[in-house]
Amino acid sequence: MSRLEEKILNGLSAIGYNGPLMQKPNFPMAIEGGPKSVEYTTLVNYLTNEIRTLLEMDEEVNAIKAPEDAVAFIMEVTSFLKELNCPYSALTQGHVSDRLQNVGDRLLLLDYLITELMGARILQEKKPSKKIELKLKETPEGKDMRLILQTLRFPKPPANISVKTLFDKLCPTIPIVLEKAGTDIGQRHLQWISV
Numbered sequence: 001m002s003r004l005e006e007k008i009l010n011g012l013s014a015i016g017y018n019g020p021l022m023q024k025p026n027f028p029m030a031i032e033g034g035p036k037s038v039e040y041t042t043l044v045n046y047l048t049n050e051i052r053t054l055l056e057m058d059e060e061v062n063a064i065k066a067p068e069d070a071v072a073f074i075m076e077v078t079s080f081l082k083e084l085n086c087p088y089s090a091l092t093q094g095h096v097s098d099r100l101q102n103v104g105d106r107l108l109l110l111d112y113l114i115t116e117l118m119g120a121r122i123l124q125e126k127k128p129s130k131k132i133e134l135k136l137k138e139t140p141e142g143k144d145m146r147l148i149l150q151t152l153r154f155p156k157p158p159a160n161i162s163v164k165t166l167f168d169k170l171c172p173t174i175p176i177v178l179e180k181a182g183t184d185i186g187q188r189h190l191q192w193i194s195v
Contacts, residue, residue, distance in 0.1 A: 004107050005031070011114035015121075017046065034106045035074050036067040044073075047113040048080055054120040059083045074099050077109070084116060152177055 005027065012022060021027045021043055030039035041063040048061040059080040064073050074096050081092050090105055091112070100106055138146070145166070149157070152173060157166055 002107075004111065008107060008110050008114065011111070011118075012043075015114060015117055017043075019043065019046065031103055031106050034103075035064070035070040035077075035100045038064055040106065041073050044077065044109065044113065047110070047117055048077075051084070051113065051117050051120050052080075054117075054124050055084075057083050071096060081112075086112060088112060 009022065009024075009027065019042070021030050021039060026039065030037045030043065033040055035041060045061055045063040051057065052060060057080070059076070059082075061073070061076045061080050064070060078092050078096070078099065081088075086092055088108060091099060091109055100109065141163075145163070148170065152170070154170070154173075
C-alpha cells in the first residue's frame with residue numbers, strides 16, 4: 001500500500017467514515033475499479049454530499065449503479081470540482097474518457113475531497129450561528145407609538161426618523177380618522193387630543 005493510500009485511509013478515519021472501504025482488501029479493489037466501481041463512486045458521493053451541504057453548492061455527484069454509468073459520473077465529478085475551484089487540471093480538463101483513468105488520479109481525487117471536506121467543516125464551525133436572536137426592549141412610549149401607527153395603518157416608518165417628526169406627521173391624521181369613526185367617538189377623542 002502506498003503512502004498516499006495510507007494517508008487517504010487515515011483521512012477517511014479522521015472524518016468519521018466507517019464504510020466498507022475502510023477494510024484494506026476492499027480499498028485497493030475500489031481504487032482499481034475507479035469510476036466503474038460502485039464502491040469507489042459511493043465513497044466519492046459520500047464525500048461530495050457533505051461538502052455540497054456545508055458549502056451550499058449546486059452541483060451533485062451520484063454513485064453509479066452499473067459500470068456503464070461511469071461517463072455520467074465523471075461528468076458530474078468534473079462539474080462539482082469546477083464549482084469547487086479545484087486546482088488539479090488532470091481532474092477537470094481534457095477529454096472525459098481520459099479522466100480518472102489511472103490510480104494516481106483516483107487517489108488524488110479522494111485526497112482532494114477529504115481535504116476539502118475537513119476545510120468545509122472547519123469553516124462551518126467558525127461560522128456564526130444563522131439564528132441570532134435579537135431582543136429589543138420596547139419603551140412604554142415606543143409601544144404606544146407602534147400601536148397608534150398600526151391602528152392608523154401607517155407604514156413602518158424609516159429608521160432614521162425622529163419621534164418628533166413622526167408625531168408631527170401623525171397629528172394631522174388623527175382628527176381625520178376619528179371623524180370617519182363617528183361623531184360621538186370623534187368628539188371624545190378630539191377633546192383628549194386638544195388637552
